[in-house]
Amino acid sequence: MKILLVEDDAKAAKLIARGLLEEGFYIDIVSTVAEALAAPLGIYHLILLDWMLPDGDGLDVCIKLRKSKMMIPILMLTARDTVTDKITGLNSGADDYLPKPFVFEELLARMHSLLRRNAYTKVEMITIAGISIQTYTKTVIRHGHRVILTAKEFDLLEMLMRNAGNVISRKEIAQRLWQQDMIGIDNLIDVNIKNLRQKIDLPSQSKLIHTVRGAGFIFEERREIET
Missing domain, CATH: 3.40.50.2300 (Response regulator)
Structure with missing residues (x-):
């Protein structure tokens, strides 16, 4: 919270x-x-x-x-x-x-x-850049379409959206979502980030989840095409 x-x-x-x-x-x-x-x-x-x-x-x-x-x-x-x-x-x-x-x-x-x-x-609803999450029912809507996430993917998305515009480190994600240090968790973070991007970062829409090299991840709308 x-x-x-x-x-x-x-x-x-x-x-x-x-x-x-x-x-x-x-x-x-x-x-x-x-x-x-x-x-x-x-x-x-x-x-x-x-x-x-x-x-x-x-x-x-x-x-x-x-x-x-x-x-x-x-x-x-x-x-x-x-x-x-x-x-x-x-x-x-x-x-x-x-x-x-x-x-x-x-x-x-x-x-x-x-x-x-x-x-x-x-009843809390968080809406940023065309994506809305309902924190009580754990539902996700992007541009009018429901997005199905696993429980851990939802927790990760909520964490990123609550801190939109700020970089969240891998260590913080590991501690918050898995209650562990980075050992053994790093790959899980990458898998969940990848799956989350595939579900919400669609080709025709703005990209929302970005990697900040050496620092972590950030949730913000970027309209440019990333390479």
Whole structure:
């Protein structure tokens, strides 16, 4: 699952991100209200939102998202811990409120609670460059036609699409999808990438999955013919 962390304290953001990565989450970090609102929010399962930000406060993000009918869960993180502050945060659209400083295990428990009870995680659709995946039913549609994938191919495609525009290393794929290091997994990665390309990179359509030599793979639309 992919998390958007909105936090302007670089040290705190790094610590939170490191812990969540170890728990199997994908993390994007932004540090301002403007960056949060400009992010592709539809790809995230949950937002961890600091109240006090350089260009405003987290309440602005909550209010704007709820006015736009976006129901992605929001967990507000802040040093403001009075009862009035909590009520204000929840009334602005936050789903939960965790005062700083907090124990990481409590953050994790609250995140899992929100993800379990929120219907958003069951209906999520990710659409990029003419291909759509439904993460609950595990269906894939490209230009109106259903694409049949194996479970591992779907997981690989979802991982690439959630990180569209960013290079994903072989090591990260091995650890995320097989929970192993590269030994014995490298060939499996190549086989699944090859099969995935054959199924979604059709001759008459833009290429979507690309190899970045020495680095890994990237999901992005490229219209040029590759050699």
